[in-house]
Amino acid sequence: MSAATSLTEQNRAIVEGMFAAANRGDVEGVFSFLSEDVAVIEPVFLPFGKAYHGKDEFLGLAQVLPNYIEVSSITVYYTIADGDRVAACVGIKDVTTGELTHFIEQFTIKDGKIVENRVFYHNVGSMLDKPRVV
Numbered sequence: 001m002s003a004a005t006s007l008t009e010q011n012r013a014i015v016e017g018m019f020a021a022a023n024r025g026d027v028e029g030v031f032s033f034l035s036e037d038v039a040v041i042e043p044v045f046l047p048f049g050k051a052y053h054g055k056d057e058f059l060g061l062a063q064v065l066p067n068y069i070e071v072s073s074i075t076v077y078y079t080i081a082d083g084d085r086v087a088a089c090v091g092i093k094d095v096t097t098g099e100l101t102h103f104i105e106q107f108t109i110k111d112g113k114i115v116e117n118r119v120f121y122h123n124v125g126s127m128l129d130k131p132r133v134v
Contacts (some may be wrong), residue, residue, distance in 0.1 A: 001015040007021055007084070008081045008082060008083055009081070009082060011081055011083070011084060011085075011086050012079050012081040012086055012108075012110040013024075014033055014086070014107075014109055014113075014114065015079060015081075015086040015088055015107050015109075015114070016076065016079060017029075017033055017063050018030055018034075018114065019074055019076050019088065019090075021033070022040070022060060022072075023072055023073075023074050025070065025072055027059075027062065030062075031055060031058075033113065033114055034055060034058065034113060034114050035110065035111075035113035035114060036054065037053065037054055037111075037119070038053075038054065038055060038071075038085055038115060038117070039051060039052065039053050039112055039115065039116045039117070040052040040060070040061060040116075040117045040118075040119070041116070041117070041118045041119065042061070042119050043119065043120075043121060045084040045128070046121070046124065046127055047068070047127060047128075047130050047131060047132045047133050047134075048061060048064050048065070048068070048132075048133050048134055050134045051052065052086070062134055066095070067124075067130070067133075068094070068095060068096060068126075068127045069092040069093065069094060069097065069101055069127075069133055070092060070093040070094075071092065073092055073093045074090060074091075074092050075090065075091040075092070075100075076088050076089070076090055077090070077091065078081040078091040084108055084109050084110060085106065085107065085108060086106075086107045086109065087104055087105065087106050087107070088105045088107070089102075089104055089105065090102070090103055090104070090105055094114055094125030094126050094127070096112045096125070096129075097125055098124035099125055099126060101104070101121070101123055101127070102121075102123055103119055103120055103122055103124045103128060104119075104120045104122075104130075105117055105118070105119050105120075106118045106119075106120065106129075
């Protein structure tokens with residue numbers, strides 16, 4: 001196995017570990033995979049859409065998301081990894097309809113920590129029907 005493949009697989013394991021912690025409701029576990037200055041970029045068309053910076057803002061987002069999606073129902077269909085980038089194809093239940101919301105999360109990893117998470121939605125379910133919170 002080459003060094004690049006090794007780094008790729010390590011980074012894939014970081015993302016998969018973060019999702020596993022999220023499904024368990026283990027906030028400290030999720031935080032253990034994030035850099036102190038992590039950036040999470042949610043599309044601005046969503047009620048909670050904006051760029052979140054740092055673990056405190058990430059926690060604020062994590063407290064808002066259960067109003068829209070069942071964060072403990074994360075299904076990771078597959079991941080694609082290449083060096084410091086990992087993409088995950090994900091489904092999460094919409095809290096209003098119970099239907100799956102599908103999206104891709106693109107992660108950038110540096111020094112073993114997630115430094116950026118950019119989210120690309122395929123369908124947003126009932127989220128657009130709810131008032132903005134940011």
